[in-house]
Amino acid sequence: xxxxxxxxxxxxxxxxxxxxxxxxxxxxxxxxxxxxxxxxxxxxxxxxxxxxxxxxxxxxxxxxxxxxxxxxxxxxxxxx
Amino acid sequence: xxxxxxxxxxxxxxxxxxxxxxxxxxxxxxxxxxxxxxxxxxxxxxxxxxxxxxxxxxxxxxxxxxxxxxxxxxxxxxxxxxxxxxxxxxxxxxxxxxxxxxxxxxxxxxxxxxxxxxxxxxxxxxxxxxxxxxxxxxxxxxxxxxxxxxxxxxxxxxxxxxxxxxxxxxxxxxxxxxxxxxxxxxxxxxxxxxxxxxxxxxxxxxxxxxxxxxxxxxxxxxxxxxxxxxx
Numbered sequence: 187x188x189x190x191x192x193x194x195x196x197x198x199x200x201x202x203x204x205x206x207x208x209x210x211x212x213x214x215x216x217x218x219x220x221x222x223x224x225x226x227x228x229x230x231x232x233x234x235x236x237x238x239x240x241x242x243x244x245x246x247x248x249x250x251x252x253x254x255x256x257x258x259x260x261x262x263x264x265x266x
Numbered sequence: 267x268x269x270x271x272x273x274x275x276x277x278x279x280x281x282x283x284x285x286x287x288x289x290x291x292x293x294x295x296x297x298x299x300x301x302x303x304x305x306x307x308x309x310x311x312x313x314x315x316x317x318x319x320x321x322x323x324x325x326x327x328x329x330x331x332x333x334x335x336x337x338x339x340x341x342x343x344x345x346x347x348x349x350x351x352x353x354x355x356x357x358x359x360x361x362x363x364x365x366x367x368x369x370x371x372x373x374x375x376x377x378x379x380x381x382x383x384x385x386x387x388x389x390x391x392x393x394x395x396x397x398x399x400x401x402x403x404x405x406x407x408x409x410x411x412x413x414x415x416x417x418x419x420x421x422x423x424x425x426x427x428x429x430x431x432x433x434x435x436x437x438x439x440x441x442x443x444x445x446x447x448x449x450x451x452x453x454x455x456x457x458x459x460x461x462x463x464x465x466x467x468x469x470x471x472x473x474x475x476x477x478x479x480x481x482x483x484x485x486x487x488x489x490x491x492x493x494x495x496x497x
Contacts, residue, residue, distance in 0.1 A: 199414060200441065202372050251331065254324055254360065256367040257414055 187232045189244045191262040193253045194225035228252060240264055267487045269295040270308040272338075272354075274329045279315035279351065279464060286464035287312070290480040300332040310347040310483055311338055313354030315407070315462060325368060325410050326356030335361050347391050347483055348456045352408055355448070355458030364451055364458045365423065366415030372441030376409040380472060381461055382434035383447050387427050390450055391486030392457045395478035401434050402475035404461040411460035413442035413449075420444060426452055431459055 195201045204222040211219045230247075234240050244262055253260040271283045280297060287295040298305065300318075305311060318329035329335070335357075342348055342363050350358035358364045371377060380403055385396040396402065415423070420443060423429050431448035438445045440460070448459030463476030 198416070199369065200372065200412075202370050202374050202441075206374055251327060252323070254327065254367050256359075256365075256416075257369055 187234055187237070187240055188265045189230040189232055189240065189262050190265065191228040191230065191244065191248060191252055191260060192225060193228070193248075193258050193260045195223055196257055196259055199257045225258075237264060267291075267293045267309045267484055268307060269293055269310045269312060270298040270305055271295060271312045271314055272300065272334060273297050273314070274300045274316070274318035274332060274357075276318045276320055277314050277316035277353070279353075279462065282462070282464040283312045283314045283351070286467050286476070286480060290467050290477045291484045293484060298334065300329065300334050302334045303337060305334070305337040305341050308341070308346070309487055310349070311341055313338070313348065313350040313357050314464075315352030315354060318353055318357065321353075321410075324356075324360070326353060326358075326360040329353075329357045330360035339363065342451070342456050345453065345455050347486065349392060349479075349483070350456075350458040351462055351464065352406075352411070352460055355460055356410070358456065358458045363456050364449055365419050366413055366443075366449070368410050368460070369412045369414050370410050371408070371412050371439070376407070377411070377439045378407040379405065379439070381406045381439060381447075382437055383431045383461060384434045386429045386432050387450070389427070390430055390454050390457060390482075392450075392479050392482050393430060394485055395482040403473040404463055404466045404476050405472065406439060406461045408440070408460055411442070412440040413446040413460070415443060423449060428452065428454075430457055431461070 203224045208222040248260040269287045273280045356368045385400045388396045388398045428450050432445040433447050450457045463479040466473040466476030
């Protein structure tokens with residue numbers, strides 16, 4: 187089974203990288219870009235067929251290590 | 267008094283911390299590898315700066331789950347003195363020994379410079395040799411030292427006098443909330459700070475204002491143990 191994990195910066199936390207990228211896009215002429223937020227995407231290969239177990243365990247992985255919930259949100263999808 | 271300097275793969279201020287203990291207070295000090303599972307022989311633990319685990323994922327994230335960290339948690343509960351400097355501060359927040367998080371500097375630049383700090387709380391075991399409100403000169407060197415916490419946590423830090431150092435005046439180099447440069451836990455025995463006191467122990471290094479952090483720790487320990495106070 188595969189887990190696709192998305193870690194994003196919380197809305198109330200400043201994302202200076204995203205702002206810099208937005209600035210570059212504006213310089214390039216993409217004036218319609220109102221906001222850029224940069225996050226992380228992780229793919230985990232899991233040696234299990236038990237979907238509910240995988241869901242519970244990936245959630246713990248996210249809470250404990252993959253995301254810092256002080257400044258980040260996470261969501262994930264399971265495939266296979 | 268016996269100090270441990272933790273060493274993670276990628277630590278690079280461990281030798282500076284070790285030498286600072288030797289040179290400023292002449293106490294016993296050991297390097298302790300991140301796989302160690304017993305810190306019971308130490309009175310103070312220094313978590314040094316660097317790029318533990320290459321700063322992969324997030325600064326300090328993986329180090330916070332190294333085997334030695336459960337011993338650090340135990341030592342914190344026992345009231346031992348724990349000081350995290352730079353990456354060490356990031357590790358202590360990731361390990362939930364200190365509140366908040368350290369994120370990318372607002373200017374996106376790695377800031378490496380002398381920095382003026384205000385001693386906001388001189389009542390801790392780490393700052394008792396400074397005067398309240400004293401302005402001191404300690405270098406910084408970080409790309410992710412922007413301290414963040416939510417409003418409720420900030421109110422709690424202020425109410426409990428947990429803000430130990432602030433960047434002085436309008437010199438905030440990284441966008442930290444409330445100009446925070448260093449904080450303590452509620453009990454006051456765990457402190458994390460982005461500036462490097464171990465790099466400011468001799469005028470030849472540009473400043474010796476960091477020296478008194480080490481003499482503070484020794485004084486606090488001697489007071490606790492009823493030994494003669496080092497004047």
